[in-house]
Amino acid sequence: MANPRNAAEGRRQMFESFYSVIALVFILVACVELCDASTVVDVYRLIQYDISGVPFGSRVASLNHHAGSSLFAPGSDLSRTVVILPLRELNETFIREYIEQGKPLGGLLLLLPRIFHPENSETVGGYVDSSEKVNMKKLLVDLEQKLIHSSIHYPVYFAFEDEDLDTVLADIKKNDAAGQPATATTGGYKLIVTSPTPKKLVSPTITNIQGWLPGLKADGDSNQLPTIAIVASYDTFGAAPGLSVGSDSNGSGVVGLLEIARLFSNLYSNPHTRGKYNLLFGLTSGGPYNYNGTQKWLRSFDQRLRESIDYAICLNSLGSENGLWVHVSKPPENAYVKQIFEGLSDVAEELGLKVGLKHKKINVSNSRVAWEHEQFSRLRVTAATVSGLSVAPNLLENTGGLSDTREFVSEAAVVQSVKLVAESLARHIYGQQGKKIDIFADNTSLAVNPSYIRSWLHLLSTTPRVAPFLSKDNPFIMALKKELADHVVEVNLQHDVIDGMFTFYDSTVNTLQIYQVASVTFDLLLLLVLGSYLITLFSFLVITTRGVDDLISLFRRPPSRKAKAA
Amino acid sequence: MTMFHFFNCAILTFGPHAVYYSATPLSEYDTLGTSVKTAVVYLGTALVKLVCLATFLKVSESDNFDPSQELLKALIGFIDVAGLYFALTQLTHRNISQNHKFQAVGLGWAFADSVLHRLAPLWVGARGLEFTWEYILQGLEANANLMLSLSLAALGSLMWLRKNKPKTLIPIIYACAVIVATMPSITSYLRWGLKWHLPEVVGFQLLTSLTMALVSWQLFAACQKPSSA
Structure with a gap:
């Protein structure tokens, strides 16, 4: 008698241990993340x-x-x-x-x-x-x-x-x-x-990058030399921040600036060809927001530095093949404006490019800043924007959104524009205006390098650059800084907060x-089908296994029992 | 809704086992112990099979059908038969008739197979939002497998436990047993060698297992008669 009881006991224990194992397995499996979407x-x-x-x-x-x-x-x-x-x-x-x-x-x-x-x-x-x-x-x-x-x-x-x-x-x-x-x-x-x-986003930052190519001091401090600023805004804005790569606006301008920095660093590395101008390179952020970064950057300059700037050239959207426009805020009769435009149009003629001049007055009471040079002009610094766009864009227009991809940027146009700006700058710096010399002639060691332009255009065209989503030490900003530091000296970053007008959200x-x-109805139907299948199976098995003789009575017994119980 | 679908598939996969147990006299004679023991034997067999597969089989990088490897796999598949032999003959059962014994063994065997091979995928897959026919087909496959296991157990009990069977039926019993035992290899050949789609394979499985179940039922009944007579 003891033996069967022991066996039963053992069996129960075995079952109990089984249950705990099964429970454990269920818990483990339930933790598995379900991610099997089609x-x-x-x-x-x-x-x-x-x-x-x-x-x-x-x-x-x-x-x-x-x-x-x-x-x-x-x-x-x-x-x-x-x-x-x-x-x-x-x-x-x-x-x-x-x-x-x-x-x-x-x-x-x-x-x-x-x-x-x-x-x-x-x-x-x-x-x-x-x-x-x-x-x-x-x-x-x-x-x-x-x-x-x-x-x-x-x-x-x-x-x-x-x-x-x-x-x-x-x-x-x-x-x-x-x-x-x-x-x-x-x-x-x-x-x-x-x-x-x-x-x-809590206090989104903008980061400006600047660098210098100091000119040759005749005597005294180099600060007394006049300065020419070359500026491009590098950030973008678009419907999808993750896709706003802005190949033309303003990737092409950034590429142009880097290439000009490279060209002049070649010239300035040799004391014989070092010009009598300081060159200031600025990659500014906040371009889509009324050139907020440019404004902050200029405000950070001291008065003496600001006054030493002879003029500034802002590069914007150089990648279209429809010719270039020089946008200025001072009337075309102004001596500086005349000089800049003539310098550019002379070279343009030689290169077979079309360059036009557009004058747009600044309305100081209006907060809208359509062009980067207007920030300079507001501080009484002569400046011009070289752009492929003929009319001033509205707020958040032409800021490198969804449609502004590499597909629509002509590399040849960028090369030509860079050559145009660099050549006219060089002629001005070395006092060669109006003369037909080719400083950055093709196939020389000083020629514009199309593969350099291509590779930077590629990088810019694959990197979304909406300023609020770029952290202070974003790899892309670091890459820009490093690249600029390869060509020019005193490269430093300036961090600032975007003006309170804009608020951005993450994700x-x-x-x-x-x-x-599948639909709920499908599952309901399936349940019905399965239920009837199991019932059929049950009746079939009962009929076939429990007595062949009294099939019908077996089949009838359950309801009769129920009737009795009731 | 996804939980709903999971329950549906679970009912399809495990329901027939429960129905079989409760509808047939198995429940009246309390043969659950036998089934559970068989399930444990199945676990052991599966382990041995795994070890054999891991030892003898090369890991193929591609999904191609390699005849020699498949043959080896089929041979290893016969370990199942050995396990079933052990379950039928060596396990000390309580005093139940041969008639119920093979059913309990087949049921335990099929249930263990379903739990081991189908429960985890079902839990992970059928609860997801994504709808596929896969789990319904898998449930149908479990049904076919139940029939096959029962037929194999029936044939096994005829071969190993019954002494006085008609001489003329013996070759047929052995032939049927071989067919049933090689069925997993045949379906795997259809699936991977001939690249049949899952619905076709499951249909084939259902059809063949139904046929084999009927055939072995008839054989069992035929062997029963002389003894009862």
């Missing part, structure tokens, strides 16, 4: 910012809704749908209703063509024919301006077209065309971005998970 893509959030407390951009970051396409029935409720919209399918009505009038939407995922991808810079002269490319760019510029200047109460993300997304979109379109938009009950795709509520790059989901 597609995971990088998405770039529409910028969120305030100007003097007025909200702009997309105010929400997290996303968890079913996907829909542009084929939705007009007038349907999309407040729980994420619309996936390729750029080429964008139409006027959609923009007007959902972006400008602010109709509710679960979310918006805008698909951009690959040519706008920052990493796409290798395939210059790509596969899309040029007229389509230009149209796309125009469309994107318009859309970007509208997005930036409206306050949107749903999450807006940008992604790039790729095969996975295309298949997902094709599926969704098929669903939508069949008149079955995806909801919780019909299945479809679910788009999920998990992101905490965007937080304000600019996220991952989007796309799940193919």
Whole structure:
């Protein structure tokens, strides 16, 4: 008698230990992070910012809704749908209703063509024919301006077209065309971005970088030599901070500045060719915000230094092939302006470039600063901006946004512009105005180096540079500093805070998970089918195994028992 | 909703085992102990199989079908038969009839297989948001596997435990046993060698296991008759 009891005891103990092991396994498995989405893509959030407390951009970051396409029935409720919209399918009505009038939407995922991808810079002269490319760019510029200047109460993300997304979109379109938009009950795709509520960036900094090439002192202090400043603003602003690489505005200007610094460092390293001018190089930040960084940088100069600046040349958007414009704030009759413009136009003529002069008066009471040189002019320093743009941009326009990628920048144009500026500067420094000499002639050791320009243009075109999101010791700023330090001396950084007018919010790059989901009805149906299957199986087994003779009585017994119990 | 789907798949995967236990006389004779012992034997067998696979098999970098490797795998697969033999003959069972014994063994065997191979993927996969047919198919596969295990146990008990079986049926029993025992290798060949899709493979499995179950049922019944007569 004792033996079976012992065995039973042992068995129970075994079971109990089993249960604890199973429980442990369950706990471990439950901790496994579930991330098996059919597609995971990088998405770039529409910028969120305030100007003097007025909200702009997309105010929400997290996303968890079913996907829909542009084929939705007009007038349907999309407040729980994420619309996936390729750029080429964008139409006027959609923009007007959902972006400008602010109709509710679960979310918006805008698909951009690959040519706008920052990493796409290798395939210059790509596969899309040029007229389509230009149209796309125009469309994107318009859309970007509208997005930036409206306050949107749903999450807006940008992604790039790729095969996975295309298949997902094709599926969704098929669903939508069949008149079955995806909801919780019909299945479809679910788009999920998990992101905490965007937080304000606390005191975003801007960093200016400056460096000197001291001229040859005749006698006395080098400070008494006149100074020529070459300035370019390096940061950008765009609808998606993670994609604002600004190849033309103002990547090309930065490249130009670095190349000019390199060219003159060659000349200034030899005492025989060192000019009688100090050269001041400034890479300024805060360009999109009325050249806030430039203003701070100039304010930090002492009076004597500021007065020693003969003139400043600001480089801006040098990458287009439509000729260059010299923008000034003083009337063209002014002696300095005349001298700068004539110096440039002389060289331009020799290079076969077109250079025009544009005069725009400063309105001191207006806080808008359209060109970088205006910050100099406000402090009574003669300055001019050399730019490919013919008209002054509005606030946050032409600041290196989504459409400003490597694809649309001509390397040859940058080389020509650099040569133009460097040559005219050199002629001025060495007193060779009006003479037909070629200091930076091609195929000499002093020639403009296209591969240097190409490699820096590549780096700039792959690095998003929206100032509030660049930390003080960002690798890119360090790289700029190091590069400048290779050519010029006394390179230092100046950190400052962006003026209080702008507030920015974080969470600019996220991952989007796309799940193919089944509907609740499907699972209900499945449960029904399974239930009937198990019941059938049960009856079948009962019939076949428990007595072949009285099948029917076996089959009837349970209800009769129940009846008795009742 | 995802939990819902998980429960659905779990019902499909493990439900038939429970139904089988409760519907047949197994529950009346309290044969759970036998099933649990068999499950432990299955665990041991799986371990031995793993060790053998790790020792003798090369790690292939590609997904290609290598006949010699597959043959080796099939041979190692026969360790299952040895495990089942051990479970049927060597385990001291309480006094239950052969008829119930093989069912309990087959059930324990299939259940252990399902828990070991399907529970973890199910828990990790079916709870996710992403919908695939995979886990439903896997549940169907578990059903097919239950039938196969029961047939194999039935045939095994005929081979090893029953002494007075009709002479004419013996070759058929052995042939059927070989077919059932090689079934996992055949399905793996279909899957990886002929690149069948999962639904087709599962369909094939269901069909063959159903056939084999019917055949072995008939064989068992045929052997039963002379003894009862």
